[in-house]
Amino acid sequence: MERDGDECIPVEKSHPISRIDGEVSGLSSTLLLDHVGEVLLTINSDGLSWKLLESSDNGESICFGIKLLSKVATEIKFSDVYAAESINYGIIHGSSLSSAGRYLLVHKSEMYRFSVHGFQRSKTQPSVWVLAVYTFGHKDIQTCQMWVNRINDAINLEVGRPKNLMVFIHPRSGKGNGCKIWDMVAPIFSHAKVKTKLIVTQRAGEAFDVMASTSNNELNLYDGVVTVGGDGFFNEILNGFLKSRHKASFPLAPSDFVHSIGYNGSSVVHYLNETVTEASHNEDQSPLLSSSRHNDHDPDLLLPNEWFRFGLIPAGSTDAIVMCTTGARDPVTSALHIVLGRKVCLDLAQVVRWKTTPVSKVEPYVRYAASFAGYGFYGDVITESEKLRWMGPKRYDYAGTKVFLRHRSYQAEIAYLEVKSEEKNSTSDSDGSDLVSRVQESSSPSVSERVVCRVNCKVCNTKPIHNHRVGCRSTPYSCPGEMRWLKSKGRYISVGAAIISNRNERAPDGLVADAHLSDGFLHLILIKDCPHAYYLWHLTQLARKGGNPLNFKFVEHHKTPAFTFTSMGNESVWNLDGERLQAHKLSAQVFRGLVNLFATGPEV
Numbered sequence: 001m002e003r004d005g006d007e008c009i010p011v012e013k014s015h016p017i018s019r020i021d022g023e024v025s026g027l028s029s030t031l032l033l034d035h036v037g038e039v040l041l042t043i044n045s046d047g048l049s050w051k052l053l054e055s056s057d058n059g060e061s062i063c064f065g066i067k068l069l070s071k072v073a074t075e076i077k078f079s080d081v082y083a084a085e086s087i088n089y090g091i092i093h094g095s096s097l098s099s100a101g102r103y104l105l106v107h108k109s110e111m112y113r114f115s116v117h118g119f120q121r122s123k124t125q126p127s128v129w130v131l132a133v134y135t136f137g138h139k140d141i142q143t144c145q146m147w148v149n150r151i152n153d154a155i156n157l158e159v160g161r162p163k164n165l166m167v168f169i170h171p172r173s174g175k176g177n178g179c180k181i182w183d184m185v186a187p188i189f190s191h192a193k194v195k196t197k198l199i200v201t202q203r204a205g206e207a208f209d210v211m212a213s214t215s216n217n218e219l220n221l222y223d224g225v226v227t228v229g230g231d232g233f234f235n236e237i238l239n240g241f242l243k244s245r246h247k248a249s250f251p252l253a254p255s256d257f258v259h260s261i262g263y264n265g266s267s268v269v270h271y272l273n274e275t276v277t278e279a280s281h282n283e284d285q286s287p288l289l290s291s292s293r294h295n296d297h298d299p300d301l302l303l304p305n306e307w308f309r310f311g312l313i314p315a316g317s318t319d320a321i322v323m324c325t326t327g328a329r330d331p332v333t334s335a336l337h338i339v340l341g342r343k344v345c346l347d348l349a350q351v352v353r354w355k356t357t358p359v360s361k362v363e364p365y366v367r368y369a370a371s372f373a374g375y376g377f378y379g380d381v382i383t384e385s386e387k388l389r390w391m392g393p394k395r396y397d398y399a400g401t402k403v404f405l406r407h408r409s410y411q412a413e414i415a416y417l418e419v420k421s422e423e424k425n426s427t428s429d430s431d432g433s434d435l436v437s438r439v440q441e442s443s444s445p446s447v448s449e450r451v452v453c454r455v456n457c458k459v460c461n462t463k464p465i466h467n468h469r470v471g472c473r474s475t476p477y478s479c480p481g482e483m484r485w486l487k488s489k490g491r492y493i494s495v496g497a498a499i500i501s502n503r504n505e506r507a508p509d510g511l512v513a514d515a516h517l518s519d520g521f522l523h524l525i526l527i528k529d530c531p532h533a534y535y536l537w538h539l540t541q542l543a544r545k546g547g548n549p550l551n552f553k554f555v556e557h558h559k560t561p562a563f564t565f566t567s568m569g570n571e572s573v574w575n576l577d578g579e580r581l582q583a584h585k586l587s588a589q590v591f592r593g594l595v596n597l598f599a600t601g602p603e604v
Contacts, residue, residue: 027150029143032092032109034135041136043150047077048116073132076118079158082339083117083191084151086144092137111137114144116151117191119336126603127327129336131188161341162194162223162598165311168207168237169200170229173315181315182228185335192339197222207233211240224309224598226338230316231371232578238310238348238595242368250352250364251589254415254485257564261354261362261585311338311598317396318578321371323503324453324510325517327602338598345460345518345593349373349499351576353583358570360584369576370595372502372511373588375565376410376494377403377527379573382580404539409529411568413489416524416560450514453501455601460518460593488556491529495565497588498523503602508545512557517601520592524563526556562589 028042030053039050051074093108115135122128138144155161171178179200189196201207211225225241227234313334314322325344326333349369354362372378384399391398451459500517501510512523527538534554541547550557564587574581 029138029147031143031147032094032111032137034113034137035093037094039136041147043147043154046079047075047081048151049075073120073134076116076132076134078151078154079340081116081118081151081155082161082188082336083193084114084148084155085117085191086112086114086141086148087135088112088141090137092135109137111139112141112144113137114148121603125328127333128330129328129333131332131336158341160307160343161192162309162338164195164222165189165197165224165226165338166219166222167196167198167226167228168210168233169198170207170227170233170315171200173229173233174317178228178315181313181331185313185331188332188335188339194339196226205236208236208240211237212243216245219308223307224311224338226311226313226598228313228315230314230319230578231321233316234310234312234321235368235370235577235579238370239368242348246350246368246591246594248350248591251350251562251564251587252417252483253564253587254487257415257566257585257587260566306596309343309596309598313338316578318504318506320502320504320510321500321577323602324371324500325597325599325601327604329505334599337600342598342600343596344599344601346370346595346597347499347516347518347520347590347592348594349497349522349588349590351574351581351583351586351588353581353586355585356582357572357584358567367576367579367581369497369499371500371577372496372498372575373577374494374496374575375412375572376408376492378494378496378575379580380406380408382575382578383573386580404536407493407532407535409491409493410571411491412495413487413566413568414495414524414526414563415485415487416558416563418484418486419521419559419561452514453516453601455603457516457518457601459516460601462519486558488526492526493529493535494525494527496525496527497563498525499590507542509547511542512550518593520590521559521561522563522588522590524556524558524560525550526558528554528556530554562587564588 026042026044028040031039031041031050033039033041033050036052038053040053041048041050089110090113091108091110092113113135115133118132118134119129120132122130136144136147167182169178169182182198186196199207199210207227225237227237311334312319312322312325313331314329315331319329322334323329325346326337328334351367351369351373353365353367356363380403381396381399384402385395453460496511498510498512498515499522501512501515503510511525515523527535534552538549538552538555541549541551549555565583565585567584572582572584574583574586
């Protein structure tokens with residue numbers, strides 16, 4: 001570098017370019033990096049790297065006096081770059097390391113510039129991805145454009161990155177910031193040259209109707225669907241998508257359950273778009289229950305589908321699905337997962353409501369859940385919170401406290417498929433008469449033995465052990481002859497089926513810390529009737545990092561691919577991913593990896 005008065009002027013240097021099979025595998029140029037100084041930028045097979053250029057005169061830099069900028073990034077992988085663009089003529093700042101160890105602005109130069117857009121992981125929260133922009137400068141505009149072209153050519157080779165997305169925005173989700181959150185992350189999609197079709201919903205159930213009525217030919221024009229909202233909004237869109245596209249038999253059930261509803265589920269395969277009848281309109285129910293059916297879809301969007309993915313940008317009250325799939329409730333992190341084309345498989349639970357009330361006729365109605373299905377305490381909370389929507393997210397705290405103080409329990413019968421490898425962590429006694437004597441530890445795995453779902457999870461990546469379409473009906477589990485149903489009957493404060501761990505701000509480890517995103521199992525959690533203080537103890541364990549909320553005798557925890565439920569009372573309300581569903585009798589099964597998300601799983 002030569003000094004011209006007070007201005008540092010980069011001098012073009014030639015660097016060797018190696019070629020392998022006619023392709024350029026390395027290219028270097030001397031550039032100025034904004035707020036750093038003169039660097040040697042090199043393009044490698046998997047990314048960019050840069051090295052600070054220093055003078056050999058006593059180890060001092062002639063231009064800026066920078067000895068070592070160890071805290072400044074020196075490389076970025078193409079897999080972490082989502083855009084490179086020219087920003088024309090402008091100012092590049094130089095920095096110097098002071099005696100106090102701080103970087104000071106000592107100079108600025110005007111030249112042609114280009115920026116590389118990527119991210120870095122937060123030092124304090126590894127699952128949080130922070131935007132990182134590296135701006136380089138050079139006196140020659142053609143050199144800048146050459147680098148932009150080379151970088152874009154490289155990132156265009158990255159597999160799975162979306163080019164066209166359908167985006168649904170819930171403007172009143174959470175604290176009513178849906179549109180503001182999208183405006184915050186929209187530049188990321190713009191820089192990445194991802195086209196977006198925006199749909200801002202104006203009424204409940206609108207997103208469901210749009211997804212259900214959109215033909216497969218039109219959906220095939222998109223690489224996926226993105227939701228800006230909460231878990232309930234994603235549930236609405238997911239159900240609209242699957243309504244007439246997922247052809248699957250109803251869940252298997254014990255013989256007495258089948259006879260009680262007059263349905264021969266073990267011998268007749270019923271496909272959802274052929275036999276499931278819609279529930280009649282009820283103003284007290286979710287708007288999804290009264291939506292019209294569409295049968296005009298083309299058969300070319302098969303499930304599971306490897307390329308079509310869903311993205312979630314958190315704007316809800318809980319955002320448990322985002323917490324479990326990215327590890328952070330952060331809109332920028334979620335947007336980066338989407339534009340970078342990350343992918344993770346997600347289990348879904350198919351829930352079939354057979355009867356709405358004890359006296360109603362049998363009308364099978366199908367819904368899907370991605371995170372949780374809950375009855376009793378969970379159903380009461382969603383019912384109370386629906387009356388308090390004007391309170392925003394605080395309504396869940398208020399409703400939860402009110403329901404907890406009420407301390408109601410319900411008579412019900414649950415049957416579930418046995419998993420032979422399962423270590424029973426509690427007895428299946430139905431009366432619960434010994435609960436007041438002692439709260440005993442169960443045989444469930446200790447915290448240190450939990451296999452928690454993380455990035456590149458071995459459990460989720462293991463090939464399914466269940467039979468699929470091999471000599472038996474299309475189910476996510478084995479043939480009927482290999483199954484055994486177990487039953488639990490009594491009074492329960494709550495019945496829950498966790499599909500994923502359901503990590504959230506109120507339960508940092510989730511309802512089930514070692515639940516996985518794609519292992520083909522539900523975690524059935526039965527909370528028997530118990531003293532008020534014991535249930536409070538259970539809830540405090542949920543709210544504590546490292547707690548063990550399942551380690552009580554009044555808690556049954558069963559790992560299963562399917563279960564049935566029958567209420568013994570007149571009231572029976574379920575909570576499906578934050579949406580209310582009235583169901584006196586239902587059955588459920590899990591489908592392994594049925595959909596894909598733009599995510600990787602949590603880092604920690």
